[in-house]
Amino acid sequence: MAEEAVRLCEHVATGYGMSVDAVYTAEYPVTVNDATHAAFAADVSREVFGDDGYEPMVSPLTGAEDFSRVLAQVPGCYLFLGACPTHDWASAPSNHSPRAAFDDSVLPRGVLLHSELAVRALRRDRAAAAG
Secondary structure, eight states: OHHHHHHHHHHHHHHTTOOOOOOOOOOOOOOOOOHHHHHHHHHHHHHHHOGGGOOOOSSOOOOSOTHHHHHHHSOOOOOOOOOOTTOOTTTSOOTTSTTOOOOGGGHHHHHHHHHHHHHHHHHHHHHHHHO
16 A cells, blocks of 8 residues: 555656655554454443444444554554434534534443443453452
């Protein structure tokens, strides 16, 4: 990808009778969830909110997410908290769009979920350490 991106820029410039000094810089590693942690988060989400409170994403898109650096060092998973007021995720503006809208009423659910994840992970780890 890095070589092809530079080559594409060079060829486009040549096509217009110009030259370009293109440099590809890798910014962030790929965001990869740890399967065990993702399953744990899914289970906790379902237990706290019911089966309708968790929706797996077949092909999630995180873009250039800096959380990938955390996941490269510490096993974990990246979660989305649905805050789309219309619940029409497919046609809603992206989070970085000036037309994006957020349903702030989901924030207590996010706090509850993250609190439950932390408490249950600590209990699980304490039980595992006790043997």
